[in-house]
Amino acid sequence: MQAAMSFNAEQQWTLIMARDARADGEFVYAVKSTGVFCRPSCPSRRPRREMVEFFDSPAQAQQAGYRACRRCTPTERSRQSQRVEEACRYIDANLETTISLAALARHAGMSPFYFQRMFKRALGISPRQYQQARRASKFKSALHSEGRITDAVYEAGYSSSSRAYENVAAQLGMTPSAFRRNGAGTEIRYAIFSTQLGQMLIAATGRGLCAVRFGENDRVLESELRREFSAAQLWRDDAGLGLLTEQIRGLLRGGVNPAEIPLDIQGTAFQQLVWNALRRIPRGQTRSYSEVAEALGHPKAVRAVAGACAANPVAVVVPCHRVVQKNGKLSGYRWGTKRKAALLESEGSRAAALQA
Numbered sequence: 293m294q295a296a297m298s299f300n301a302e303q304q305w306t307l308i309m310a311r312d313a314r315a316d317g318e319f320v321y322a323v324k325s326t327g328v329f330c331r332p333s334c335p336s337r338r339p340r341r342e343m344v345e346f347f348d349s350p351a352q353a354q355q356a357g358y359r360a361c362r363r364c365t366p367t368e369r370s371r372q373s374q375r376v377e378e379a380c381r382y383i384d385a386n387l388e389t390t391i392s393l394a395a396l397a398r399h400a401g402m403s404p405f406y407f408q409r410m411f412k413r414a415l416g417i418s419p420r421q422y423q424q425a426r427r428a429s430k431f432k433s434a435l436h437s438e439g440r441i442t443d444a445v446y447e448a449g450y451s452s453s454s455r456a457y458e459n460v461a462a463q464l465g466m467t468p469s470a471f472r473r474n475g476a477g478t479e480i481r482y483a484i485f486s487t488q489l490g491q492m493l494i495a496a497t498g499r500g501l502c503a504v505r506f507g508e509n510d511r512v513l514e515s516e517l518r519r520e521f522s523a524a525q526l527w528r529d530d531a532g533l534g535l536l537t538e539q540i541r542g543l544l545r546g547g548v549n550p551a552e553i554p555l556d557i558q559g560t561a562f563q564q565l566v567w568n569a570l571r572r573i574p575r576g577q578t579r580s581y582s583e584v585a586e587a588l589g590h591p592k593a594v595r596a597v598a599g600a601c602a603a604n605p606v607a608v609v610v611p612c613h614r615v616v617q618k619n620g621k622l623s624g625y626r627w628g629t630k631r632k633a634a635l636l637e638s639e640g641s642r643a644a645a646l647q648a
Contacts, residue, residue: 304346308332314410320347320366322358329353334364349583351618375400376411376589380422387427393419417568425561480521481529483537484510487544489631492607493517494536495526500554501536504606506627543608546575546639550609557605562593566600573614576639580618602626608635 307315315332322329323339329347330336347353350360350367360367379400383391396419397407411419480502482495487506493513495503503520507513518526530537542548550571559567565588573579581601585593601612604626613632617623625632 301346304332305341305344308344309338311335320350320353321345322347322353322356327358328361329358329366330361331364331366334361334366336361336363348579349586351580351583351586355618375402375407379407379411379419383419383423384426387423391419391423417565422561425564478521478524480517480524480526481533482514482517482526483528483530483533484513485530485537485541487541489544489634492540494533494540495521496533496536497556499556501606501609502556502558504540504609506607506631540608544638550611553609555606555609557610559600559603559605562596563600563603566597567604567610570601570604570610570612570614573611575611578614578616578620578636581615581623582618584615598623611635614639 304315304319304321308321311333313333318332320329320331321344324343324345325339329350347356353366354360379396382396382399393404393408397404400407402410408418411422417425478497480495480497482493482503484491484493486492489506491507491509491513493503493505493507494501495517503517505513505516507516514528536553539548539553543550543553557567566584569584569587579587581594581597582591585591585597588597590596597615601615602624604610604612607613607627613625613635615623622629622632622636
């Protein structure tokens with residue numbers, strides 16, 4: 293399965309022996325003697341264990357020189373991926389209604405428990421979180437197009453203004469009226485400190501980090517922050533953000549779990565899905581843009597994945613540097629490919645040391 297799932301080779305082999313269809317889309321296995329790779333549920337005759345190797349995705353198996361099995365067609369979307377996509381389309385078409393987990397599961401033809409597990413495994417968020425993200429995204433668009441905030445509330449499918457404020461606050465990082473005024477009245481503190489990769493700026497609202505970025509000097513970093521949050525109240529607070537600064541330093545050293553760092557970042561529903569997927573890439577490993585798109589159940593959304601990586605507002609915490617081209621080459625990085633290479637080299641050497 294994907295490395296983030298923490299399944300070892302023997303567990304994968306057990307799933308293959310059981311022909312467990314629930315593992316389809318999580319990994320593939322390849323047979324050295326035939327040069328073919330298959331889904332875990334493939335009905336073909338099982339090979340000897342010593343002839344099998346595992347890959348996180350069909351793309352990785354193909355890069356290793358294996359060809360797809362004609363019987364189980366592992367390069368085609370799994371039924372699970374199709375069901376998740378169908379559920380997402382159903383949610384998108386009914387944003388004006390809060391759809392219960394039980395109703396979504398009935399629509400997908402499975403139990404609520406298994407549907408929730410399958411959905412979260414595929415997208416990294418629960419069906420409820422997906423509904424909230426899509427509705428919040430629609431609300432943000434409506435705020436700029438509708439004449440009144442009340443109109444935007446109902447345009448996005450909320451039953452009341454209080455419900456809109458309650459559910460959208462985490463997406464906007466501020467009240468809807470403040471968002472509409474480009475963040476006017478929002479308080480953002482920031483700190484700048486030195487790292488082995490140059491100066492780094494972190495900025496935070498009361499909810500968490502809203503910006504983490506590298507730069508050449510303090511002046512440029514401050515100028516970029518003020519341009520992005522032009523209507524917010526900004527002030528430098530190195531001492532007050534000392535704990536967050538140490539967490540980021542610890543993250544760069546590999547001693548802090550990024551999930552422990554609070555975030556307050558804005559993005560579309562798809563960007564949030566991509567950023568969640570990036571946070572599940574293990575330290576010391578990389579994924580291609582196509583692999584990320586495939587893991588999200590949107591194999592054709594490679595450019596959208598690349599766009600989400602480029603729009604990532606929090607360097608390192610959301611590790612977009614771990615996404616590379618199919619051939620392993622480094623592509624563009626918002627903070628410079630040299631920094632990307634240095635981050636990957638540092639993470640790779642530490643991962644190797646831990647395994648030694």
